[in-house]
Amino acid sequence: MKSKKVLEGDLSFLNLGDLLQLLSTDSRTGVLFIYNNHFKEPGIIYIKNGNPHDASADKLQGIEALYSLFGWISGHFEFVHEDVTRVDCIKKRMMAIVLDALRVLDEGEITKFEETNTETIQTIPQKEFSSTLKGPFIEYSYVVDEEEYPDGAHIVTQGRHGNWLWVILDGHVDIIKQTDNGKSMVLTAGSGSFIGSLSNVIQPDKTRSASAVAHGHVQLGVIDTQKIYNELSYLDDELKNVITSFDNRLRKITARYTDINAGINKFSGLPENAKPLINMGDNVQNVFKIIQGEAYIVKRTGGGDIFLMTLDCGDYIGNIHFLGLDYEPSTMSVYASDNLKLEIIDIQAINNEYDKLSVTIKNIIEYTAMCITLTTKNTCS
Amino acid sequence: MAIFNIQKREIECKIVYYGPGRCGKTTNLEYIFKAFKKQVTGEMVSVDTEGDSTLFFDFLPLGLGKIKGCDVRVQIFTVPGQQKYSSTRKLVLKGVDGVVFVADSLEVRREKNMLSLKDLQQNLKDYGLSISRIPLVMQYNKRDLASEGLPIMSIEKMERDLNRQLKVPSFQASAIKGTGVGNTLQECLKMTLISLQRELKWSQ
Numbered sequence: 191m192k193s194k195k196v197l198e199g200d201l202s203f204l205n206l207g208d209l210l211q212l213l214s215t216d217s218r219t220g221v222l223f224i225y226n227n228h229f230k231e232p233g234i235i236y237i238k239n240g241n242p243h244d245a246s247a248d249k250l251q252g253i254e255a256l257y258s259l260f261g262w263i264s265g266h267f268e269f270v271h272e273d274v275t276r277v278d279c280i281k282k283r284m285m286a287i288v289l290d291a292l293r294v295l296d297e298g299e300i301t302k303f304e305e306t307n308t309e310t311i312q313t314i315p316q317k318e319f320s321s322t323l324k325g326p327f328i329e330y331s332y333v334v335d336e337e338e339y340p341d342g343a344h345i346v347t348q349g350r351h352g353n354w355l356w357v358i359l360d361g362h363v364d365i366i367k368q369t370d371n372g373k374s375m376v377l378t379a380g381s382g383s384f385i386g387s388l389s390n391v392i393q394p395d396k397t398r399s400a401s402a403v404a405h406g407h408v409q410l411g412v413i414d415t416q417k418i419y420n421e422l423s424y425l426d427d428e429l430k431n432v433i434t435s436f437d438n439r440l441r442k443i444t445a446r447y448t449d450i451n452a453g454i455n456k457f458s459g460l461p462e463n464a465k466p467l468i469n470m471g472d473n474v475q476n477v478f479k480i481i482q483g484e485a486y487i488v489k490r491t492g493g494g495d496i497f498l499m500t501l502d503c504g505d506y507i508g509n510i511h512f513l514g515l516d517y518e519p520s521t522m523s524v525y526a527s528d529n530l531k532l533e534i535i536d537i538q539a540i541n542n543e544y545d546k547l548s549v550t551i552k553n554i555i556e557y558t559a560m561c562i563t564l565t566t567k568n569t570c571s
Numbered sequence: 572m573a574i575f576n577i578q579k580r581e582i583e584c585k586i587v588y589y590g591p592g593r594c595g596k597t598t599n600l601e602y603i604f605k606a607f608k609k610q611v612t613g614e615m616v617s618v619d620t621e622g623d624s625t626l627f628f629d630f631l632p633l634g635l636g637k638i639k640g641c642d643v644r645v646q647i648f649t650v651p652g653q654q655k656y657s658s659t660r661k662l663v664l665k666g667v668d669g670v671v672f673v674a675d676s677l678e679v680r681r682e683k684n685m686l687s688l689k690d691l692q693q694n695l696k697d698y699g700l701s702i703s704r705i706p707l708v709m710q711y712n713k714r715d716l717a718s719e720g721l722p723i724m725s726i727e728k729m730e731r732d733l734n735r736q737l738k739v740p741s742f743q744a745s746a747i748k749g750t751g752v753g754n755t756l757q758e759c760l761k762m763t764l765i766s767l768q769r770e771l772k773w774s775q
Contacts, residue, residue, distance in 0.1 A: 283616060292658040296659055
């Protein structure tokens with residue numbers, strides 16, 4: 191048989207595992223040369239009727255050489271069709287070799303040699319998302335359907351009614367808020383992020399607090415709202431109130447962020463008669479519910495006190511651990527109106543109730559905390 | 572994406588057993604290998620991957636006919652569950668034609684099942700495949716453990732957890748005893764071949 195180069199190509203396009211399978215399926219006979227610029231000599235695999243008989247790579251021979259070649263993950267290959275007279279010193283079947291070599295590669299026992307590219311690669315500049323949020327792990331069992339939106343499509347419009355919840359499976363979504371003072375983009379949500387809030391499920395008469403617009407092509411998973419609704423409806427009222435109040439914090443901080451972006455002074459807004467209630471760093475373990483009056487959350491900075499939001503009747507003050515929000519008392523101060531009345535709540539009971547929630551609801555709460563934290567950071571900076 | 576081997580007049584397709592670690596994928600394959608010995612060509616390749624071994628063998632589905640005059644040869648694989656085996660997983664899932672999802676009936680594995688199914692969806696998506704379109708069969712394995720007094724989930728519960736949206740054929744099984752193993756494979760083969768046939772007609 192005359193030697194003839196019959197196949198050549200790039201290993202980064204067709205890797206060695208695929209290449210060997212291809213030659214094996216077609217029961218090819220010949221010699222495979224692999225070139226990688228880390229090595230002077232090419233790696234060689236002798237193949238007869240689709241099965242490797244011998245190999246050499248750098249200083250190695252036989253099966254060891256063959257395995258090490260799986261680490262040459264980029265480079266050039268050539269297959270030369272010719273008779274192979276080598277002694278068959280590799281007894282394993284092709285698929286056994288491929289599977290085992292990949293296992294060893296994945297376990298990190300084969301050194302990887304990627305070709306250093308001498309040509310300059312033009313990298314496509316990725317759009318910088320200044321405030322991109324990635325959500326937690328998506329629990330597939332809660333996704334009932336998938337929807338696709340083209341760039342610019344409105345998924346949710348501020349002010350409209352609706353209690354649907356989505357999770358972003360792929361792509362990015364811009365969250366845009368409009369207030370009397372102006373309009374601004376609050377953040378860009380990435381995969382795993384949720385669109386819609388639990389309070390929209392708890393209180394279906396609530397309108398959407400911001401718009402969600404597809405940024406490029408977006409794939410969304412529709413969350414089983416009925417399942418979430420059912421789960422929430424069995425909850426103790428107190429926990430439901432905690433969740434709603436927590437969602438309100440996100441609404442409030444988002445509105446505040448938008449106002450400040452529109453030119454409102456971030457140090458303004460705190461009523462003059464407000465008195466300090468909790469100072470940043472105070473050791474306050476209790477969680478309080480507001481029965482009457484108002485409380486104001488303020489971030490003390492070197493430049494002055496940044497007013498963040500007003501809490502009123504039904505809202506909670508204090509650190510509720512499971513919400514995962516680092517606010518008062520550790521990083522925020524709280525001021526009170528003259529007529530403020532508080533009640534201490536049994537946080538342990540709420541905690542126990544929270545533990546029973548499904549991962550998806552916990553994820554949505556966790557995601558809400560991430561949104562509040564990020565928006566607060568953007569508001570203060 | 573089945574491979575046509577024109578020389579051998581053979582169509583080679585791939586069925587993958589997927590599921591959480593220790594759910595019984597390996598036991599399924601070991602049983603098939605033993606019980607359908609005549610239909611297995613060549614030996615079983617077993618690679619020791621952490622948690623589960625990864626298995627592979629060639630299988631000739633008998634009695635399911637030919638496609639366009641070609642014999643059908645099926646490669647049957649299991650996938651290593653551990654995250655780090657990404658190259659192996661990639662190789663195994665590339666060009667997969669049919670999937671058997673083996674779920675563990677043990678109550679304590681409930682979340683593992685759901686995570687694994689989600690993982691399957693993501694992995695398939697990475698290859699441009701959709702979990703709702705690929706031939707897929709569910710197997711609720713380890714049903715026999717109930718008789719040993721271990722808490723297992725009801726079929727209704729498992730259907731609700733895993734199959735409510737997918738609505739694919741599902742089978743109860745006890746792979747260790749061989750119950751349900753053949754039915755699962757047979758159904759998956761049937762679905763895979765039907766889907767291949769349909770694909771071929773469309774491409775004409």
